[in-house]
Amino acid sequence: MYDPRFWQRFRIIAWLTIALTLGIAYLALSGYTVGLGLIVPSSSPTASGLLPPPDRGTVEGVVCDVFGNVIPGAKVEILDAVVTTDYEGRFRVDNVPLGPVQLLIKAEGFQDSTVQISVEPGVNYPQIVSDTGLWPTDFSVRFHAFTNSLETDDTQLLFGLVEIANPRKEAVLLSQIEVRDPNWEVVYDLLESEAVINHISQTYDLQVVTEPVPAYLIPPQGIVVLELDALPQPTKGKYHLWLVYAAADEHRLGRFQVIHIADEMEFDPNLDPHIP
Numbered sequence: 001m002y003d004p005r006f007w008q009r010f011r012i013i014a015w016l017t018i019a020l021t022l023g024i025a026y027l028a029l030s031g032y033t034v035g036l037g038l039i040v041p042s043s044s045p046t047a048s049g050l051l052p053p054p055d056r057g058t059v060e061g062v063v064c065d066v067f068g069n070v071i072p073g074a075k076v077e078i079l080d081a082v083v084t085t086d087y088e089g090r091f092r093v094d095n096v097p098l099g100p101v102q103l104l105i106k107a108e109g110f111q112d113s114t115v116q117i118s119v120e121p122g123v124n125y126p127q128i129v130s131d132t133g134l135w136p137t138d139f140s141v142r143f144h145a146f147t148n149s150l151e152t153d154d155t156q157l158l159f160g161l162v163e164i165a166n167p168r169k170e171a172v173l174l175s176q177i178e179v180r181d182p183n184w185e186v187v188y189d190l191l192e193s194e195a196v197i198n199h200i201s202q203t204y205d206l207q208v209v210t211e212p213v214p215a216y217l218i219p220p221q222g223i224v225v226l227e228l229d230a231l232p233q234p235t236k237g238k239y240h241l242w243l244v245y246a247a248a249d250e251h252r253l254g255r256f257q258v259i260h261i262a263d264e265m266e267f268d269p270n271l272d273p274h275i276p
Contacts, residue, residue: 057119060092063105064129066223067142067163068274071134074107096124103128110134111167139172140165143261145179145239146268158234159271160188162226162241166218173215173251176244179228182237188228191215200226212254238262 063074063085070089075082078093078101085091096119103115103126113134117126128134142163149156160179166172179188190200191214200216201208204224207217218224243259250256 054121055098056095057098057121058092058094058123059096059101059103059117059119059126060090060123061126061128062089063091063107064089064133064274065110066130066133066135066165067225068129068133069142069163070274071107071110074105074110074134077104077106078102105134107134109137111137135167136165137167139168139245141241141243141259141261143179143239143241143263144273145263145265146271146273147234147265148268148271150267152233152236154233156233158187158228158231158239158265159268160228160231160239161273162228162243164218164222164224164226166220166222168247169220171220171222171248172218172245173209173248174218174243174245175213175215175251175256176242177216177226178242180240180242181235182239183235184240187231187234187239190226209251212252215251234265236265238264 059078063071063076065071070085072085072087072089074085074089074091076085076091076093078096081093081096083091083093098119098121100116100118103117105113105115105128111134113128113132115126115128115132117124126132142161144161144163146159147156148159162177162179164174175191177188177190178186181187189196191197197208197214197216200206204226206224207219209215209217216224239262241259241261241263243261244256245259246256
């Protein structure tokens with residue numbers, strides 16, 4: 001007796017059997033040919049595949065100012081390549097021809113800087129800091145307040161740096177350098193007495209002008225980094241630097257300019273605010 005459903009099921013089973021047989025045969029044949037070396041499996045990328053060609057190198061570094069503060073958003077030009085530093089001042093340029101090349105660095109508020117390097121195979125790390133760091137375009141002050149501990153106990157100390165750069169062709173006189181805590185109390189006064197002035201001038205080899213008011217003289221193209229003495233049990237919050245300065249002629253006439261910088265006291269395990 002003819003049953004259409006039986007033959008329909010029979011055809012489905014037959015086709016499945018044929019497909020399974022062909023699949024097994026294909027796998028067996030593939031294993032055999034790989035064993036003979038006829039089929040070579042593709043290899044994964046290796047470290048050597050990520051390196052630049054032998055006639056090229058990579059230039060990688062961090063752009064800093066003359067104090068060591070990183071400069072985000074700086075433009076770095078190497079031959080026809082232009083890159084921008086990230087928020088940590090870092091940059092990277094690949095496929096740079098080997099041999100001597102020139103780095104041109106530009107950043108808002110800083111003088112253009114040129115650094116000569118010799119590119120070698122692999123990764124090259126030019127130093128763009130201190131002597132090769134960027135100079136500000138005009139008289140500049142940076143202030144850092146930081147602590148050695150997160151615990152508010154007798155072991156917590158406040159540290160501070162006052163960084164001063166004078167790119168001018170004339171001297172600048174500082175007649176007030178004062179730091180106030182979050183409660184507006186004076187915690188540092190670097191011109192409060194003759195004893196303090198003598199100590200600061202001798203420690204940092206600074207000339208002192210006494211008229212019309214005492215002042216430290218920052219020479220042309222001069223850099224000074226004042227390290228503030230550790231202060232125990234500091235108040236949490238922002239610390240304020242007040243600095244009064246003038247060119248020599250303006251100082252004699254009593255015409256001063258004021259800089260105010262506020263910096264939040266932050267925990268710095270390295271005690272170095274220049275390390276990101």
